[in-house]
Amino acid sequence: MELHLYEQIYVYIVQEIKEGRLKEGDRVSSEKELAEQFGVSRITSKKALEKLADSGVIKRIQGKGSFVADSIIGEQEPKHYSEVKPSLVPEDDKQLIGFIIPDFSDEFGLRLLRSMEKRSAEHNYQLIIKRTCGDRDEEKRAIDLFMGLGIKGLIVTPIHGQHYNSELLRLVLDRFPIVLADRYLKGIPVCSVYTDxxxxxxxxxxxxxxxxxxxxxxxxxxxxxxxxxxxxxxxxxxxxxxxxxxxxxxxxxxxxxxxxxxxxxxxxxxxxxxxxxxxxxxxxxxxxxxxxxxxxxxxxxxxxxxxxxxxxxxxxxxxxxxxxxxxxxxxxxxxxDEKRMGELAVDMLISQLDGAAVPELNIIEHRMVVKNNT
Incomplete structure (x- = not known):
């Protein structure tokens, strides 16, 4: 299985420690340095360092950087990220992504949801869902809830209305991985998947x-x-x-x-x-x-x-x-085409999580079904 970009950085640093090029107490490259070295975004390099810190491989000190922790690496060289010493991969890391939608029904939304859930599982992520019923405060609470659960990325169908949700805009400005499904926000630089x-x-x-x-x-x-x-x-x-x-x-x-x-x-x-x-x-x-x-x-x-x-x-x-x-x-x-819309929304989100650039506007083809009046 091909490694995600952040996993490649994770394994690289583990190998640097195993092979003695990085020793206990040594400073580890910063988010910026790793991003430049691997040609990825700082979101990806940050995620790799967070995983290393969660696993106890490094210690992150505010204002100073990241440093190799006490010796914890075994002698066997891992062939794959999943084969790194089990203690280095937290069992409680569920790899969650969230989907926030005003509502769904048989005519629209249900097939979209099923498609997203299936595609997320294919990428080894779990999709969690929250319905807002078109309420702006509920949409804000859903975002706060998902962020508290530690989601890695977010797919949103924004509610109808004259004003954009400030929490959603903040996440976009913070470059948190987001995809909008079924609509886009005019003037807001965020990946969107929708029908023309x-x-x-x-x-x-x-x-x-x-x-x-x-x-x-x-x-x-x-x-x-x-x-x-x-x-x-x-x-x-x-x-x-x-x-x-x-x-x-x-x-x-x-x-x-x-x-x-x-x-x-x-x-x-x-x-x-x-x-x-x-x-x-x-x-x-x-x-x-x-x-x-x-x-x-x-x-x-x-x-x-x-x-x-x-x-x-x-x-x-x-x-x-x-x-x-x-x-x-x-x-x-x-x-x-709800199926394709859901698949592409998840694919675009995973691409962002892997540090890849994604297009802002992604149009899904539609078709007209003509009723036979006879």
């Missing part, structure tokens, strides 16, 4: 236009500072421009809050249904809808039914639809 939501929304809107619809509405929660929703609205808008059509801004409804995780069990859904009903009465000629989320699409369908209107009059497209009992998609929709 602008192109996906354009695909959905142009699908409706190709079927002869000219009056098409867009339904969404508030999009401010949530990259997925901002991009979906942008894609919807661009589709009209590409087709040389005028966009009626009155058809854009972005004040639906019932599907946000923090409101999912409250009365906001009923309020949203009233908002949608009012919209349908105000714009009776609108027969096509781009819903930014599956739950909004289902709310819309329920309102149409409650008003005694025929479902056949309307066409609804959305993101991440479920199938009906016959295995057919309920709505024409964008299917995000």
């Amino acid at each position: 939501n602008k192109k996906a929304a354009m695909d959905l809107t142009r699908h409706l236009i190709s079927k002869g619809h000219k009056k098409i509405a867009f339904l969404s929660p508030p999009e401010e500072n949530t990259s997925t929703l901002e991009e979906r609205l942008l894609g919807y808008t661009f589709a009209f421009t590409q087709e040389g059509m005028n966009l009626n801004k009155d058809y854009v409804l972005t004040n639906l809050k019932g599907t946000l995780p923090i409101n999912i069990n409250g009365t906001a859904i009923e309020s949203d249904k009233e908002t949608i009903k009012h919209f349908l009465k105000q714009h009776p000629d609108v027969k096509a809808f781009v819903a930014s989320e599956f739950l909004i699409a289902t709310m819309l369908a329920q309102v149409i039914h409650s008003m005694g209107k025929s479902q056949e009059e309307f066409e609804i497209v959305c993101f991440d639809s479920l199938n009906d009992y016959l295995g057919q998609p309920i709505f024409t929709h964008i299917k995000q």
Whole structure:
């Protein structure tokens, strides 16, 4: 098995001690020196020194550096990191990585979670998960909890909202290994893995236009500072421009809050249904809808039914639809590749842990699944 970069530094220093080039009390190279010597980041060299200190191989003295501890190395030369004297590899080192997500469901999130868990195990890491239910304070507490547990890296799907979490920003500035899944933070230099939501929304809107619809509405929660929703609205808008059509801004409804995780069990859904009903009465000629989320699409369908209107009059497209009992998609929709998104998010995090540079923006391909109305 190939060694992680920090493991290579660990074994190198152990060998230096075993072969007498470093003796008890000798100063060990600093994080900066090791990083330059091995061509890795200081995060990686720091991790190697921390492992050596935890194992009792070196002693770290604040303000002075790291020094070889008392003689503890056996005579057998280790062939592999895992074969170093057992006392040098702490048994309680669980190699944890964390995943913080607002919520997950059958239509989106569950396959992402399963994919991350499987990929983490393949890298010999354990994935621990915390749901925030879209609450900013809960997101902060989750970060604090995971850091207290000694996680090595963090994958986050940030909550919806107008302000970024200060704890998350601090970790980014401290260069703690982080990957954002399913969205990115504008202007923040952090690795992100996500769907091209602008192109996906354009695909959905142009699908409706190709079927002869000219009056098409867009339904969404508030999009401010949530990259997925901002991009979906942008894609919807661009589709009209590409087709040389005028966009009626009155058809854009972005004040639906019932599907946000923090409101999912409250009365906001009923309020949203009233908002949608009012919209349908105000714009009776609108027969096509781009819903930014599956739950909004289902709310819309329920309102149409409650008003005694025929479902056949309307066409609804959305993101991440479920199938009906016959295995057919309920709505024409964008299917995000959650499996690949989860795998790549973990891979990008492990690469950071190994000291490798990773790209900030990583786009996962999507596909459109068209409902067969026949």
